[in-house]
Amino acid sequence: MSYQPGRHFLQIPGPTNVPDRILRAIDNPTIDHRSADAAGLARFCLDGMKTVFKTRGEVVIFPASGTGAWEAALVNTLSPGDKAVAFDTGHFASLWSKMAANLGLEVDLIPGDWRRGVNLAALGARLEDDRQHEIKAVMVVHNETSTGVKNNIAAVRKAMDAAHHPALLLVDTISSLASMDYRHDEWGVDVTVAGSQKGLMLPPGLSFNAIGERAIAASKTSLLPKSYWRWDEMLEINRKGYFPYTPSTNLLYGLREALRMLLEDEGLDAVFERHDRHAEATRRAVAAWGLEVFALDPAGYSSSLTAVLLPAGSNEADLREVILRNFNMSLGSGLSKVAGKVFRIGHLGNFNDLMLAGTLCGVEMGLELAGVPHRKGGVSAALDYLTAQAVAVSGAHR
Ligand code: PLP
Numbered sequence: 318m319s320y321q322p323g324r325h326f327l328q329i330p331g332p333t334n335v336p337d338r339i340l341r342a343i344d345n346p347t348i349d350h351r352s353a354d355a356a357g358l359a360r361f362c363l364d365g366m367k368t369v370f371k372t373r374g375e376v377v378i379f380p381a382s383g384t385g386a387w388e389a390a391l392v393n394t395l396s397p398g399d400k401a402v403a404f405d406t407g408h409f410a411s412l413w414s415k416m417a418a419n420l421g422l423e424v425d426l427i428p429g430d431w432r433r434g435v436n437l438a439a440l441g442a443r444l445e446d447d448r449q450h451e452i453k454a455v456m457v458v459h460n461e462t463s464t465g466v467k468n469n470i471a472a473v474r475k476a477m478d479a480a481h482h483p484a485l486l487l488v489d490t491i492s493s494l495a496s497m498d499y500r501h502d503e504w505g506v507d508v509t510v511a512g513s514q515k516g517l518m519l520p521p522g523l524s525f526n527a528i529g530e531r532a533i534a535a536s537k538t539s540l541l542p543k544s545y546w547r548w549d550e551m552l553e554i555n556r557k558g559y560f561p562y563t564p565s566t567n568l569l570y571g572l573r574e575a576l577r578m579l580l581e582d583e584g585l586d587a588v589f590e591r592h593d594r595h596a597e598a599t600r601r602a603v604a605a606w607g608l609e610v611f612a613l614d615p616a617g618y619s620s621s622l623t624a625v626l627l628p629a630g631s632n633e634a635d636l637r638e639v640i641l642r643n644f645n646m647s648l649g650s651g652l653s654k655v656a657g658k659v660f661r662i663g664h665l666g667n668f669n670d671l672m673l674a675g676t677l678c679g680v681e682m683g684l685e686l687a688g689v690p691h692r693k694g695g696v697s698a699a700l701d702y703l704t705a706q707a708v709a710v711s712g713a714h715r
Contacts, residue, residue, distance in 0.1 A: 343520070379546070437473065440477075462621075510526060610626075630690075631689040640683035
């Protein structure tokens with residue numbers, strides 16, 4: 318594409334815009350990963366990530382994309398032939414279940430229509446029927462990035478407890494952590510999986526497991542082959558701030574800066590409130606355009622992205638291409654089952670009201686240019702909401 322001045326709008330639901338502060342932190346000389354400075358950096362990051370996951374348990378950091386941390390969660394806790402329950406709630410949920418099958422697990426994939434969250438009644442029935450406790454894990458994606466549907470993890474835990482079932486609860490928070498409220502310990506999660514390139518505002522390249530006590534216990538007997546992903550060797554050497562192999566030192570500089578921004582400068586509650594507000598403003602724009610939010614249940618609305626269903630006869634790939642060419646903005650594509658039908662607006666990470674306003678302007682102009690049937694006024698509806706929220710916070714019109 319020819320040169321386009323100004324800043325590219327990266328409004329896919331991750332990777333997200335990396336703040337200049339973080340880019341500058343990454344742009345430090347690489348240090349000796351066996352030095353005392355590196356150990357201090359690693360300990361700061363590991364402790365900070367515990368706060369982000371809301372856990373008193375263990376956290377490990379892999380130099381890998383989120384898919385690596387998916388694999389680590391499975392290979393450290395399970396054995397060949399173990400049964401796992403997963404849910405066909407979207408592209409990423411189905412990819413994770415495919416990985417489990419590739420690794421030699423027997424996956425029971427509970428069907429779904431992708432517009433709603435996990436089927437808790439079906440989960441409860443599966444667990445009640447499993448009197449021999451052959452099911453060893455339940456795998457859930459907290460925020461399905463392909464559909465913009467959030468799952469209620471506390472409710473999943475409740476269904477498992479109601480069935481008195483000992484399966485481990487494994488949760489993917491790759492597009493929710495540090496954007497949407499998440500509580501590893503309080504919600505009784507055994508392993509949480511996360512990645513660096515979304516709410517944590519970093520480039521891709523780091524991924525995480527938060528590990529509860531029951532998962533640590535399971536890792537002592539788990540027989541799936543593992544080496545790079547082994548928790549035991551990682552945890553032992555992490556205690557001193559080191560890694561069993563070369564860590565991504567410069568991404569850890571970036572992570573330290575991200576943790577300062579999230580935990581010290583803004584505060585997690587304010588971060589979540591900001592994401593909720595931008596998601597609501599986006600949904601108001603979608604409604605005013607006369608388009609449909611793909612998620613059907615308001616309790617399942619994602620705060621990190623909004624997936625929008627286009628009317629029959631319009632194609633999301635054409636719309637996104639027009640927007641990229643004319644306005645230098647990338648939006649999320651429709652993935653697998655919803656390709657062509659759904660586009661996704663990412664509003665997570667380092668993001669503010671005016672960035673959202675610019676994003677929605679680009680979408681509204683693109684709808685017009687691409688000939689997608691819609692009404693005007695989406696941007697105005699979003700701005701009215703953002704203005705009212707600002708008035709509510711500052712007390713009065715000034
Ligand atoms: N899970 C979810 C919910 C995701 O959104 C993604 C990527 O977007 C992944 C897993 C895969 O992560 P990665 O592409 O970093 O390997």
